[in-house]
Amino acid sequence: xxxxGILLIAIVASITGGTLRNLFLExxxxxxxxxxxxxxxxxxxxxxxxxxITKPVGKVVLGLxxxxxxxxxxxxxxxxxxxxxxxxxxxxLGVLSAVAGGLLRDVLCQxxxxxxxxxxxxxxxxxxxxxxxxxxxxxLPNEIVALISGAVIILVRTISIARGWNLPKVK
Amino acid sequence: xxxxGILLIAIVASITGGTLRNLFLExxxxxxxxxxxxxxxxxxxxxxxxxxITKPVGKVVLGLxxxxxxxxxxxxxxxxxxxxxxxxxxxxLGVLSAVAGGLLRDVLCQxxxxxxxxxxxxxxxxxxxxxxxxxxxxxLPNEIVALISGAVIILVRTISIARGWNLPKVK
Amino acid sequence: xxxxGILLIAIVASITGGTLRNLFLExxxxxxxxxxxxxxxxxxxxxxxxxxITKPVGKVVLGLxxxxxxxxxxxxxxxxxxxxxxxxxxxxLGVLSAVAGGLLRDVLCQxxxxxxxxxxxxxxxxxxxxxxxxxxxxxLPNEIVALISGAVIILVRTISIARGWNLPKVK
Numbered sequence: 001x002x003x004x005g006i007l008l009i010a011i012v013a014s015i016t017g018g019t020l021r022n023l024f025l026e027x028x029x030x031x032x033x034x035x036x037x038x039x040x041x042x043x044x045x046x047x048x049x050x051x052x053i054t055k056p057v058g059k060v061v062l063g064l065x066x067x068x069x070x071x072x073x074x075x076x077x078x079x080x081x082x083x084x085x086x087x088x089x090x091x092x093l094g095v096l097s098a099v100a101g102g103l104l105r106d107v108l109c110q111x112x113x114x115x116x117x118x119x120x121x122x123x124x125x126x127x128x129x130x131x132x133x134x135x136x137x138x139x140l141p142n143e144i145v146a147l148i149s150g151a152v153i154i155l156v157r158t159i160s161i162a163r164g165w166n167l168p169k170v171k
Numbered sequence: 172x173x174x175x176g177i178l179l180i181a182i183v184a185s186i187t188g189g190t191l192r193n194l195f196l197e198x199x200x201x202x203x204x205x206x207x208x209x210x211x212x213x214x215x216x217x218x219x220x221x222x223x224i225t226k227p228v229g230k231v232v233l234g235l236x237x238x239x240x241x242x243x244x245x246x247x248x249x250x251x252x253x254x255x256x257x258x259x260x261x262x263x264l265g266v267l268s269a270v271a272g273g274l275l276r277d278v279l280c281q282x283x284x285x286x287x288x289x290x291x292x293x294x295x296x297x298x299x300x301x302x303x304x305x306x307x308x309x310x311l312p313n314e315i316v317a318l319i320s321g322a323v324i325i326l327v328r329t330i331s332i333a334r335g336w337n338l339p340k341v342k
Numbered sequence: 343x344x345x346x347g348i349l350l351i352a353i354v355a356s357i358t359g360g361t362l363r364n365l366f367l368e369x370x371x372x373x374x375x376x377x378x379x380x381x382x383x384x385x386x387x388x389x390x391x392x393x394x395i396t397k398p399v400g401k402v403v404l405g406l407x408x409x410x411x412x413x414x415x416x417x418x419x420x421x422x423x424x425x426x427x428x429x430x431x432x433x434x435l436g437v438l439s440a441v442a443g444g445l446l447r448d449v450l451c452q453x454x455x456x457x458x459x460x461x462x463x464x465x466x467x468x469x470x471x472x473x474x475x476x477x478x479x480x481x482l483p484n485e486i487v488a489l490i491s492g493a494v495i496i497l498v499r500t501i502s503i504a505r506g507w508n509l510p511k512v513k
Contacts, residue, residue: 001458001459002459002511003509004462004465008458019366028368032428032431033428038434085203086203092209103279107278108458109458113176115179116279116280122176166173167174167175195361195370196370197370257374257377259377278450284450286350287344287347288344288347339344339345340345
């Protein structure tokens, strides 16, 4: 894949989840009004290429990826609730925000989608989103709700990777 | 594929067509306000896994699939007309409602899309949708228009499967 | 692939880019109100099949494809600016209008996406779109801005094909 293709895949993987979430809620995608969105992606691509990071994904990248999933899920649930989505729909939109980009990335790269076959990405995000919508109606301030839910996502994914947990597969 | 992946594919296959139709018509997806949508999908996945239905698709499943195509097409055409789409666009949105989910399912599962290579799914839905927009301007009540169009879809698909009809392929 | 599949791929390749652009700008897809859109696609498919054009892509088709990219990019940028998108977003929406259809076509046909691996489709469109948003604020009439930007796209792609230019690939 050439450098243009890499940049395009990076953009698609970054903005797909939030873009779908906003379309479903009848809002304009956030990147339409926020140029820093693309500057951040461009910077990340330049750093990755500049450092010639082509080794297999290591602990740092995996940690950043988990953090990204947590942020995407939590902000997705929050945005959905702020836009009059019922709790169950906010849960689904939160998970969608986090996983849709990686799914489309894998499809465009013609590799087996990680989301469907390995790891517990979807499970971790779903559990965190569930915690969010369950504790959101309490008196807890929004920041605390977000921190707890995000921590749950990071915990579930980190533990499941460390212990090699997977959802059962069809026999 | 693990159980989470199966649930995700079931959701994607079920809601993609109607979701796209609504986005194109500038309406919120129906599942955003209707939780029973997901309960029905979850139930269907649990039944399928519980009964360990992993045999090749049989007559009952094929019949249910054809019924689903008919319902999706007819309700898609109806919804489009109700939302100020012209007849030709309602025809296309009806077919889209019925076939988009299966197409995305096949892409995510990395198999050859059934829609593009085999069977007469698209043709059956297109013929039924055409019948709908042709007889809808008559004095016939909506229910009868829907029943006739749905019956046409079921007939075309059932006969074409029974007789092994296919659209001609490029030589 | 049967004739129905070919028609469907032709439709998807033609309308995806503009449809996404409109959804992101909260506008209805243009084909919802313009039936000639589908008539043109149908005519193109009939001509292609009628003439049994199954030879490898030749100079005429490549020229038409480049012209199509230029028209899609320029009209995409213009439409985005007309709908209150900032310049950087109009640039991205212009490129998206031009390349999304071909990308989805390749995914549905299960072939390696041309956009990501070969040629300079994306680069040519991005350069042309950049020229558009740079010279649009000047006193030049819109038609001239569109012609210059379109010519840039055609030039960049034609030269890069003639000279075998490619973006560098990751080693």
